[in-house]
Amino acid sequence: MEDKKSNIISIVTVIFLIIVIVIARVFLRFSRSFFLITGAAVAAIFAVIVLYFIRRHLRHRRRVMETRLVSEGKELRIEYSFLRKVAGLPTKFRYKEVEEATDNWKLLIGKGASACVFKGIMKDGTVVAVKRIEHEEERGEKEFRSEIAAIASVQHVNLVRLLGYCVHNSLRFLVYEFIPNGSLANWIFSRSGRTNGVSGCASGCLSWRLRSAVALDVAKALAYLHNDCRSKVLHLDVKPENILLDENHRAIVSDFGLSKLMTRDQSRVLTTLRGTKGYLAPEWLLELGVTEKSDVFSFGMVLLEIIGGRRNVTVIDTGGAGDRSKRKFQYFPKIVMEKMKAGRIMEVVDQRLLDHGGIDEKEVRKMVHVALWCIQEKVRRRPSMVEVVKWLEGRAAVEEPPETQMIVVDLLSIDDDDDGVGGEGQDGNKRKRPRVVARVASQLNGCLGTNSLSSSKSFSYSMSIISPR
Helix, strand or coil: CHHHHHHHHHHHHHHHHHHHHHHHHHHHCCCHHHHHHHHHHHHHHHHHHHHHHHHHHHHHHHHHHHHHHHHHHHHHHHHHHHHHHHHCCCEECCHHHHHHHCCCCCCEEEECCCEEEEEEECCCCCEEEEEEECCCHHHHHHHHHHHHHHHCCCCCCCECCEEEEEEECCEEEEEEECCCCCECHHHHCCCCCCECCCCCCECCCCCHHHHHHHHHHHHHHHHHHHHCCCCEEECCCCCHHHEEECCCCCEEECCCCCCEEECCCCCCECCCCCCECCCCCHHHHCCCCECHHHHHHHHHHHHHHHHHCCCCEEEEECCCCCCHHHEEEEEHHHHHHHHHHCCCHHHHCCHHHHHHCCCCHHHHHHHHHHHHHHCCCCHHHCCCHHHHHHHHHCCCCCCCCCCCCCCHHHHHHHHHCCCCCCCCHHHHHHHHHHHHHHHHHHHCCCCCHHHHHHHHHHHHHHHHCCECC
8 A cells, every 4th residue: 555655656756847948948948947957856756756666666576585584484484384293292373263163162071160162173184172161360370370270282193182272251161082982980870871882881871891991091191190290290180080082992181271291300399189079099188298109099089989989979968958967977988898808799890881790800800909008098009000000900919909998988987977966966067177187187197287277277168169060
């Protein structure tokens, strides 16, 4: 537009000067004034013509340079994009791309306490799962950064792959590969009656062979995070809902919103208590800090759920509806320990699997032993995930685990127990908290020492922010 305007001005200027010469010739004839005006006008016309050609030359050079820079920039972007894909680094997407891929957020495939997940298809045909973080801005930003920091640079067949991310105003989005078979929870807890040819049981019920394979996949993923990354990655939210199954029922560990990075010289990490009741290690419940052994505890709890096809922590309402004084916790790990001592280990296996048959009791015993080693209250007794992988693969024998006090039962019960019994109600429950916490802490290697009272004071707050299932 500017070039066109300059050309018009040049032409108008030349025409005006020529008209001035003609008018001067008519009125001044061949006088001295006429020659002065004519000379000045011709010089001005010549200058305008020279400037026009100089400008045209410079404009041509500029266009050639711009074309070359655009070409080189395009090549650099292609090369950069290629290198990012080769390195597995996430791509930054525009909000409009993500919105169009999800068809304006129409297909909701999952919803949790902190995010919604939508299915989408990118322009290149890639099927994705878009996680929209829905916390308030500060907490959402923290979760967004934690997830990217933990998963962006890791590469493992059993870890979900982060394809990209998007930031739009206060909203945060993470774009993952789409895993077609949903979460493990749908395959071990569901009671649907439809038949599934792959699993050999009703839909939502994995066969024993596939459950063993899933357990090994998850163990390998956690062992990789704990041992093979530059900084240890603590997942801190290992549960069936965060374990996805691909088209071949291979386990994919996902959701790193609570994860923490831990340097090799750190012994533990202090972090806010957030997670799901039933999977949190005792030392985290008591705010003593977390380590990779906290993930080991969570894995052991998940392994028991895989074996039994039931939740580890269930509440039985023995009274009327809404009567909290009649609510009792049923703790599956304690049942497993009792059945193992009584020599009736097969009674803890998912009844649907027993009905289907073909389960080796030795395999069940091995899996139960591994799980009970993982959920030891004392951190130093728990194995590393590398040891767990060796046990599950059969490369090392698993000894019978020591009997544990199952102190998590006490930690869970003080939050809901006996609201109105014996005239104490909540006041009695509050008075019981410090005693229970102090007793539990003393069993955890005496970790608290003289600080047990201060930890017990913060315990009620900690229990109040544990996310419900």
